[in-house]
Amino acid sequence: MQNDITDKVMATLGVFVRATVYVMLILPAVxxxxxxxxxxxxxxxxxxxxxxxxxSNAFASTPxxxxxxxxxxxxxxxxxxxxxxxxxxxxxxxxxxFIGSSLFQSIALSPLIxxxxxxxxxxxxxxxxxxxxxxxxxxxxxxxxxxLPYVVRTMVTGLLLLDxxxxxxxxxxxxxxxxxxxxxxxxxxxxxxxxxGVFAFVTSFGNVxxxxxxxxxxxxxxxxxxxxxxEYSYDPIVAAVSTIVIAVTAVVILxxxxxxxxxxLF
Amino acid sequence: MDKNTAxxxxxxxxxxxxxxxxxxxxxxxVVKGELLCLLGPSGCxxxxxxxxxxxxxxxxxxxxxxxxxDVTNQAPYRRDTGMVFQxxxxxxxxxxxxxxxxxxQNIGFAAxxxxxxxxxxxxxxxxxxxxxxxxxxxxxxxxxxVALARALAMNPAVLLLDEPFSNLDAQLRVRLREDLRALxxxxxxxxxxxxxxxxEALMFADRVVVMRSGRVEQVGSPAEIYETPATRFVAxxxxxxxxxxxxxxxxxxxxxxxxxxxPLDHKPGPATVIVRPEYVKPAEALGSGPVFEARVTSNTYxxxxxxxxxxxxxxxxxxxxxxxxxxxxxIGDRIEIRIDPKGARRxxxx
Numbered sequence: 001m002q003n004d005i006t007d008k009v010m011a012t013l014g015v016f017v018r019a020t021v022y023v024m025l026i027l028p029a030v031x032x033x034x035x036x037x038x039x040x041x042x043x044x045x046x047x048x049x050x051x052x053x054x055x056s057n058a059f060a061s062t063p064x065x066x067x068x069x070x071x072x073x074x075x076x077x078x079x080x081x082x083x084x085x086x087x088x089x090x091x092x093x094x095x096x097x098f099i100g101s102s103l104f105q106s107i108a109l110s111p112l113i114x115x116x117x118x119x120x121x122x123x124x125x126x127x128x129x130x131x132x133x134x135x136x137x138x139x140x141x142x143x144x145x146x147x148l149p150y151v152v153r154t155m156v157t158g159l160l161l162l163d164x165x166x167x168x169x170x171x172x173x174x175x176x177x178x179x180x181x182x183x184x185x186x187x188x189x190x191x192x193x194x195x196x197g198v199f200a201f202v203t204s205f206g207n208v209x210x211x212x213x214x215x216x217x218x219x220x221x222x223x224x225x226x227x228x229x230x231e232y233s234y235d236p237i238v239a240a241v242s243t244i245v246i247a248v249t250a251v252v253i254l255x256x257x258x259x260x261x262x263x264x265l266f
Numbered sequence: 267m268d269k270n271t272a273x274x275x276x277x278x279x280x281x282x283x284x285x286x287x288x289x290x291x292x293x294x295x296v297v298k299g300e301l302l303c304l305l306g307p308s309g310c311x312x313x314x315x316x317x318x319x320x321x322x323x324x325x326x327x328x329x330x331x332x333x334x335x336d337v338t339n340q341a342p343y344r345r346d347t348g349m350v351f352q353x354x355x356x357x358x359x360x361x362x363x364x365x366x367x368x369x370x371q372n373i374g375f376a377a378x379x380x381x382x383x384x385x386x387x388x389x390x391x392x393x394x395x396x397x398x399x400x401x402x403x404x405x406x407x408x409x410x411x412v413a414l415a416r417a418l419a420m421n422p423a424v425l426l427l428d429e430p431f432s433n434l435d436a437q438l439r440v441r442l443r444e445d446l447r448a449l450x451x452x453x454x455x456x457x458x459x460x461x462x463x464x465x466e467a468l469m470f471a472d473r474v475v476v477m478r479s480g481r482v483e484q485v486g487s488p489a490e491i492y493e494t495p496a497t498r499f500v501a502x503x504x505x506x507x508x509x510x511x512x513x514x515x516x517x518x519x520x521x522x523x524x525x526x527x528x529p530l531d532h533k534p535g536p537a538t539v540i541v542r543p544e545y546v547k548p549a550e551a552l553g554s555g556p557v558f559e560a561r562v563t564s565n566t567y568x569x570x571x572x573x574x575x576x577x578x579x580x581x582x583x584x585x586x587x588x589x590x591x592x593x594x595x596x597i598g599d600r601i602e603i604r605i606d607p608k609g610a611r612r613x614x615x616x
Binding site: 171 | 341
């Protein structure tokens with residue numbers, strides 16, 4: 001009986017805590033979306049009236065749109081590159097024993113541990129010494145570095161969980177190594193690749209710290225643009241831009257969910 | 267054995283890892299249509315041997331010949347072997363039909379021929395109705411049959427089975443074993459299979475190779491292995507038996523120091539004799555043979571029969587007997603037993 005009461009109290013508390021967490025996670029996004037629909041010209045909640053004028057303003061704003069384009073281009077190309085580089089590294093780590101393999105893995109994962117500010121500062125100095133400062137290439141390389149650990153970790157796990165007897169079975173069925181890779185290994189790694197890709201994309205797309213160190217006038221990313229914008233202005237255009245970003249992200253997740261199922265990803 | 271008919275030949279096969287020897291000078295011939303079993307406890311090198319035939323493990327020395335040609339240095343995907351893995355290793359992202367067709371595509375079957383062959387194989391293992399299912403949607407027994415169909419579709423020179431029944435429950439195992447044996451015999455495929463289960467080896471194989479610590483202990487038909495084991499290890503690993511150490515005298519009588527006396531028509535000298543438990547019976551159940559007084563030290567009930575451990579003046583004797591319901595002896599009881607001298611086998615001296 002005593003246990004019953006304790007159980008019930010704990011269960012109720014659990015529901016409460018969960019509800020709080022979900023609300024705290026979702027509420028900021030909801031507030032931004034609602035605030036973006038204001039008629040007034042300052043960011044406030046609840047909004048004054050209803051209009052979509054800030055969306056037309058956002059789409060008409062060259063700084064925001066070019067920043068959105070820069071961010072998207074950067075995140076997409078860097079994701080493609082980091083997936084190939086990171087998967088190759090993961091293959092080496094998961095499948096081969098070589099001298100310094102654990103050191104290699106630690107280096108690949110180190111951007112997770114080193115504070116991004118430190119990394120940004122270091123890269124800034126390094127790139128200017130190399131003559132690449134304030135260039136798109138420098139920004140690109142910086143993003144690759146912070147995306148890499150997510151890809152390596154996800155792909156190493158995916159490879160270690162892959163049953164290698166499947167590859168042997170394919171070989172036994174007369175498939176040469178490249179065919180085994182294309183028909184067996186790669187298809188079975190698709191969920192891991194998508195997970196790694198989502199992590200990498202989000203890491204690049206949302207990064208402020210590193211981008212603000214490495215961005216120049218021509219290569220301002222969207223988060224940096226938003227960040228600098230709100231420093232001197234507080235109009236609802238940022239809310240509208242943020243809502244666009246939320247919508248795009250939601251669509252991407254939805255498409256992946258339809259294609260492979262999100263439960264398989266994480 | 268006629269060398270020309272050997273489909274698979276192992277010559278002096280060795281495999282050493284660092285300082286441990288996994289397989290030690292194994293030589294074998296498997297003839298066309300034969301079911302040969304590698305039997306032994308885990309770590310005896312049987313699986314390593316199988317994997318060397320498939321090409322997944324490279325021998326340290328020695329050679330593997332398939333249909334007369336040396337494949338020792340050939341990659342796995344160039345060898346004419348079909349393997350059924352212990353875990354079946356079905357491709358989870360392909361349907362049953364796609365799993366079977368995979369190998370056919372690799373050896374250049376045209377689309378139409380593929381479909382026909384897949385259908386033929388599914389008929390053979392009686393799974394036509396499941397061709398569009400994914401492996402995860404099949405039972406263990408069905409998965410095993412798909413794995414078999416996938417290997418057989420390639421019409422390999424040698425079929426390799428790695429503990430094919432170990433993932434199935436006991437009842438299913440017995441039935442599938444009989445079915446599979448009948449099927450393999452019908453299509454006359456040369457098969458090398460690995461197991462640690464002696465019952466499986468005896469009922470399934472035409473010839474059994476007993477392995478221990480990487481070496482071949484004995485090769486023979488199931489009956490030879492069971493009835494006339496070559497070594498003490500084989501005697502003890504295959505089934506149950508009593509072991510007597512003693513001497514054969516000039517009159518053809520075998521005696522141990524502990525009052526076992528059995529007529530044994532062998533040349534005089536020290537001898538190790540084994541007696542299978544079915545040759546030991548309660549005195550009243552066997553017409554002739556020497557009678558011994560025994561004390562029951564354990565009695566395990568197996569349904570159709572009981573397995574008893576008996577103490578005959580300090581010598582352990584094992585007996586299998588049927589007792590009418592409620593009449594089995596209890597621990598500590600004194601009973602009279604007879605040992606059928608026909609069941610006494612002298613182990614070859616080493």
